[in-house]
Amino acid sequence: MISNQESLKLSPYMAIYDIVVPKNNMLRQIGELVDFAFILEELASKYCHDNGRNAVPPIRMFKYLLLKSIFELSDVDIVERSKYDMSFKYFLDMAPEDEVIHPSSLTKFRKLRLQDVGLLDMLIYKTVDIALEKGLIKSKTIIVDATHTKSRYNQKSGQEFLAEKSKNLRKSVYQFDETMKEKFPAKTTSNEVQDELDYCQKVIAVVEKESHIARIPAVQEKLNVLKEVVVDYTEQLQFSADPDARVGHKTEDSSFFGYKTHIAMNDERIITAAIVTTGEKSDGKYLQELIEKSQKTGMEIETVVGDTAYSEKNNIHYVKENELQLVAKLNPVITDGTRPKEKEFEFNKDADLFVCPAGHLATRKARTGKKGQGRNQVLTYFFDIEKCKACPLREDCYKEGAKSKSYSVSIKSTEHKEQKAFQCSEEFKEKAKSRYKIEAKNSELKHRHGYDVATSAGLFGMQMQGAMAIFAVNLKRILTLMKAEG
Structure with missing residues (x-):
């Protein structure tokens, strides 16, 4: 049965908190900043209201999980510390002499009470709402990126x-x-x-x-x-202790086994949206959802900053349609092509055909690919194969026995042409400078809140970890901004 967390504390020792938990203590400040009643409202349906033993108040259980994320401690250690750390007891709304919970209660709370709650979105919305209410968000820019988290388990049997x-x-x-x-x-x-x-x-x-x-x-x-x-x-009793984890790639030569968290953050460094996926998912595919989740928090958006992964054609079309500005460089394959400069053919505008490095003009051209299929069309230029066979530059250009020789170029879409022009502007270069902020935020999540390795198995566990870690970093950032504004 759910208990009343707001019951009157009659302990004669409550005054101790005024002595040992100063006004500038982070946990005291978080307690004053956030009305945690929203947790009780969200979880009310998960408890029985008229029979059974009184459950540990859900707000207190939630606060235990928040402490775990802030101080990067295990269930056992967080409960142990709450026995003697008065700032913990004060934050948990306990009397100094109150008994603490058993660590196993936290596991049950995660599994039984937090399923299907949509905790990640709920906590982000709450923090952004607080920041907006305090007038801390003034920018209309979000920065997007994805950070990887290694599975608690590896790919060993x-x-x-x-x-x-x-x-x-x-x-x-x-x-x-x-x-x-x-x-x-x-x-x-x-x-x-x-x-x-x-x-x-x-x-x-x-x-x-x-x-x-x-x-x-x-x-x-x-x-x-x-x-x-x-x-x-x-x-x-299974060989894969983390069945949801997948292999993802950080670079062409390095990989990881685990999960990705796709993040949107505003210029004030408050995370406005996050999506947790398995490790192999593509970053760019989640741009539109990150924008819409950020807008749902009440934040107004005009500019989106990201890396090359977010500049795919569908995203360029989406931001243009929604009157947004995308500060993300095009893939070099689109802007520069894939060939070394010395192997590029020159275009003869008078003949409207390409000329090979040996000076031979193409004999004809053909267009391949259809419009509206999400990829650029291609123009293919064909050359006289008999000239290629006898050409002194045929090495690395003509394949022995080939029946034809062609040279293909991508027909850039209107979106790509406009984006290429924009990325050469001073405005683009100036706005792109803010991208370092999200890299610093990812580092904070990993090195101060244990987000480099998953604390449990499964996608739900990773979503839980992400929810608490992001809630913690957002609250800390809000406190910092409030302090800066005096």
């Missing part, structure tokens, strides 16, 4: 992954007591996940039995990781 985590724990133990080698069970020689699970559980039992070792922080950290992984595999 379940057996290999479990073996790696148990090895990490044993190595940590040996740093403090090498005699423990004699106490660990013999390693399994099987390749079965269940056998590796049984071995890991035995290793855990041995370490926990030696309390003087288990209490060492370095060991305890590895022990907790192994225990969580064992629980995951015991529940799922």
